[in-house]
Amino acid sequence: MSAQALLKNIVTESASQPSQLITPFGPVTRKFDEFWTAKQRQMHSLHYANSYRASFKPELPEYFISRFTNPGDRVGDPFGGRGTTILQAALMNRKGVSNDVNPLSERLAAPKINPVTVEEISERLDEIDLSAPVDMSREEDMSMFYHEDTYRELINLRNYLMEHRDDIDRFIEMTALSRLHGHSNGFFSAYSFPQISIPKVNQAKINKTRGIEPDYRDIKSRILKKAKTTLKSGQIDELRRRAKHQKLTTGDSRDLKEWESESVNLVVTSPPFLNQVDYVQDTWIETWFCGIPREEVDGKIVQTPDLSKWMEFISDTMSELHRVLAPYGLIAMEVGEVRYQGELLNLDEILVQLTCSHQYNRHQFRVKEIYVQSQQFTKLANCFRVENNKLGTNTNRIVLMEKI
Ligand SMILES: C[S@@+](CC[C@H](N)C(=O)[O-])C[C@H]1O[C@@H](n2cnc3c(N)ncnc32)[C@H](O)[C@@H]1O
Numbered sequence: 001m002s003a004q005a006l007l008k009n010i011v012t013e014s015a016s017q018p019s020q021l022i023t024p025f026g027p028v029t030r031k032f033d034e035f036w037t038a039k040q041r042q043m044h045s046l047h048y049a050n051s052y053r054a055s056f057k058p059e060l061p062e063y064f065i066s067r068f069t070n071p072g073d074r075v076g077d078p079f080g081g082r083g084t085t086i087l088q089a090a091l092m093n094r095k096g097v098s099n100d101v102n103p104l105s106e107r108l109a110a111p112k113i114n115p116v117t118v119e120e121i122s123e124r125l126d127e128i129d130l131s132a133p134v135d136m137s138r139e140e141d142m143s144m145f146y147h148e149d150t151y152r153e154l155i156n157l158r159n160y161l162m163e164h165r166d167d168i169d170r171f172i173e174m175t176a177l178s179r180l181h182g183h184s185n186g187f188f189s190a191y192s193f194p195q196i197s198i199p200k201v202n203q204a205k206i207n208k209t210r211g212i213e214p215d216y217r218d219i220k221s222r223i224l225k226k227a228k229t230t231l232k233s234g235q236i237d238e239l240r241r242r243a244k245h246q247k248l249t250t251g252d253s254r255d256l257k258e259w260e261s262e263s264v265n266l267v268v269t270s271p272p273f274l275n276q277v278d279y280v281q282d283t284w285i286e287t288w289f290c291g292i293p294r295e296e297v298d299g300k301i302v303q304t305p306d307l308s309k310w311m312e313f314i315s316d317t318m319s320e321l322h323r324v325l326a327p328y329g330l331i332a333m334e335v336g337e338v339r340y341q342g343e344l345l346n347l348d349e350i351l352v353q354l355t356c357s358h359q360y361n362r363h364q365f366r367v368k369e370i371y372v373q374s375q376q377f378t379k380l381a382n383c384f385r386v387e388n389n390k391l392g393t394n395t396n397r398i399v400l401m402e403k404i
Pocket of ligand 1: 052053054055056081084085099100102105253271272279300301302303
């Protein structure tokens, strides 16, 4: 059965009201609007510390946290990524809990919810010796990305960070992660992509096409410059005071062992969309820099081209979220449109189906509303490979579900 045919069993769009989905449990309203600004970089500067594949804008968690929780409530994200939800929760004086199967997520998120000052970073950088000789024959060949002097500094920093892990060191690590590859002089690498760790052969091709060789990039000054930008919105003391209420876990979304039952008031999250993004391949330079063994991520990140496997995965995650949610707790789950077997599939409709179907999450959740954020075509959509509609717009689809 095709995915669309499967869907028609449960969800049909009302002919009289195209923004309503008819389900066995009654109509579900689909609201189309610009719920938050399409402008870039309007929120706290810590949100923009790192690029991350398929991250959502901080305006998205801000929208749901402000409407559906009070200060002191707990806000969770089982697919935490770079930590957008937990950081926004902390900024809004909520208790956050964030999980991701990739240990890289914790390296990116922890320093943002427990930041340090520019002065502390500057002093620490002065103390670290990045000029020690390095036996390059024992290191990975990264000559297509880095000048050998840059690479020596990078290896020295990496070795230092293996052994030194206080809050300042961890902030330096998170900032270094944001500088590993990109298109401007602010990055350590030759001209490359900031969002994606591209394969070595592709970088070699870029160098050849552009007629470039990696030039020397001083690491410390670039880290300090980026840290100043990241910390410019302040609130450092507040965040540090609240850090004890925030929790980061590493594991599978279907088994959130360290999350207490009935402890979370609102989940704001975005799962992988089938296999739209390759989270393992696209972060290989970051995982290499952090010394995270490949087997810790390979095979654990769910990225499947198979719709029924994806549905099972999301359904199992939702059952686990049912356990951790407080009575009447909410999930705001962001999904998009994907092309599947030649058809355009709105994943919000699949989520509605999961909540209605005996086979999946029936009697666990009630869909309250669907929010479709329409906005101008963005870089984010580009990286999702989201289809443009005729007007040149793309959508984020957020399904709001209440625990039954
Ligand atoms: C769409 S991204 C989330 C981005 C996040 N909202 C942000 O703003 O950074 C999906 C995340 O799901 C994670 N992931 C994939 N499979 C997982 C699993 N089985 N359990 C937990 N996390 C998983 C990926 O590592 C990725 O970080």
